[in-house]
Amino acid sequence: MSPQQKRSDSLAGKTVVVTGSSRGIGAATARLLASRGGNVIVHGRAASDSLDQVCQLNRQFGVDSIAVPCDFALTETLAGFVDACWNWKAGIDAWVHFAGADVLTTALKKEHWSKRMEALWQVDVSAAAILLTDLANRMKQQTVNTDRSVVTVGWDQAWHGMEGEAGLVFGTTKGAVMAMTLSLANNFAPHVRFNCVAPGWVKTAWGEAAGRAWQDRAGSESLLNRWASPEEVAEVAVFLAGSESRFLNGQIIPVNGGFRHGRPDLTQENRT
Numbered sequence: 001m002s003p004q005q006k007r008s009d010s011l012a013g014k015t016v017v018v019t020g021s022s023r024g025i026g027a028a029t030a031r032l033l034a035s036r037g038g039n040v041i042v043h044g045r046a047a048s049d050s051l052d053q054v055c056q057l058n059r060q061f062g063v064d065s066i067a068v069p070c071d072f073a074l075t076e077t078l079a080g081f082v083d084a085c086w087n088w089k090a091g092i093d094a095w096v097h098f099a100g101a102d103v104l105t106t107a108l109k110k111e112h113w114s115k116r117m118e119a120l121w122q123v124d125v126s127a128a129a130i131l132l133t134d135l136a137n138r139m140k141q142q143t144v145n146t147d148r149s150v151v152t153v154g155w156d157q158a159w160h161g162m163e164g165e166a167g168l169v170f171g172t173t174k175g176a177v178m179a180m181t182l183s184l185a186n187n188f189a190p191h192v193r194f195n196c197v198a199p200g201w202v203k204t205a206w207g208e209a210a211g212r213a214w215q216d217r218a219g220s221e222s223l224l225n226r227w228a229s230p231e232e233v234a235e236v237a238v239f240l241a242g243s244e245s246r247f248l249n250g251q252i253i254p255v256n257g258g259f260r261h262g263r264p265d266l267t268q269e270n271r272t
Contacts, residue, residue: 010242012037014145015089019043019072019131020099022050024204025153028234029096030065034058036238040065041085043099045072064089072099072127073119082134091142094149094241095135100124113165120173128152129180132194136184140191147243148191154178154198156254174198178252185250193249195240200256203227223258 016033020026022044030040031054040058042065044051051067058065066088070081086092101116101123102108108116132150139148155174161167178196185194200222219225233255239245240253 010036010244011094011238014038014093015041015091016094016096016241017041017043017085017092018096018098020097021054022048025199025202025230025233025237026096026098027054028230029098029237030054031057032231032234032238033096033241034061034063034065036242037061037063038094039063039089041088042067043081044069072123072131073101075127075130078127078130079134082131082138086135086138091144092135092139093145093147094151095132096151096237096241097128097132098153098237099128100153113169116165117169117172120169121176124173125176125180128177132180132184133187136188136192136194140188147193147246149193149195149241149243149245150184151237151240152177152181152194152196153237154181154196154252156198156200156256156259158198181252182250189249193246195245195248195250196252197233197237197240198252198254198256199228199233200254200259201227202233203229221260222256223260226257228255228257 011033014037016038018026018030018033018040021030021042027042027050030042034040034057040063042051042054042058044067047067047069051069055065055067068081068084070077072078101119108119132152136150142148154177155170157167158171158175158178161171178198181194181196188194219227236253236255240248
């Protein structure tokens with residue numbers, strides 16, 4: 001969407017936080033929110049050129065956008081992060097929580113699976129529970145906006161499991177995020193809505209570099225025979241953040257093109 005295209009009234013002028021938005025799905029979500037008229041706080045583990053670039057792209061839509069870095073592995077920094085976000089515009093209307101420990105493209109990928117799970121649990125689960133509970137308590141007291149939304153990110157395969165270390169590590173932690181989202185929806189209804197996006201195979205930086213076996217698997221497990229793009233996941237996250245989804249609460253939405261159980265070994269002819 002270009003800066004000249006019509007904005008959605010649902011998000012125009014709203015204040016939205018997107019954690020984990022220096023690249024990939026988070027960055028795509030931040031840009032889409034800005035294109036719909038939202039004032040967007042972007043977040044990464046540390047200050048970076050990529051975060052600054054996302055802010056600059058957001059501002060092209062005539063909205064405000066700032067970066068608030070924070071390392072979610074450090075529990076003592078979490079309350080200050082929520083304070084900084086809340087105080088920017090004296091409240092928050094929607095929060096899209098896509099931050100997660102990167103165990104696929106950093107040095108952690110070479111560590112034992114238990115170390116990778118430990119990092120994911122600290123950032124994806126424990127920090128998220130602390131942050132989102134703090135946030136929702138504040139939103140509950142906020143009187144300006146009657147539709148307050150929080151969106152988290154899970155994983156479509158957490159429902160049925162996947163073989164190997166990746167299945168163990170991501171299935172456990174993303175399954176916990178999904179369960180946490182449902183619990184928070186119950187805890188804070190009707191004041192704050194909590195929903196979860198559960199992507200399948202998404203062509204992020206890891207997907208771009210994945211080997212042929214992973215490329216084939218991603219195609220064969222989707223009924224649409226392909227990866228999702230970050231923008232396609234962002235569309236669902238933005239829908240859940242806005243008031244068009246105001247009667248959706250406590251839902252987990254798979255974004256995978258339809259999961260193909262059994263993973264048939266599709267030929268190239270089948271895929272085209």
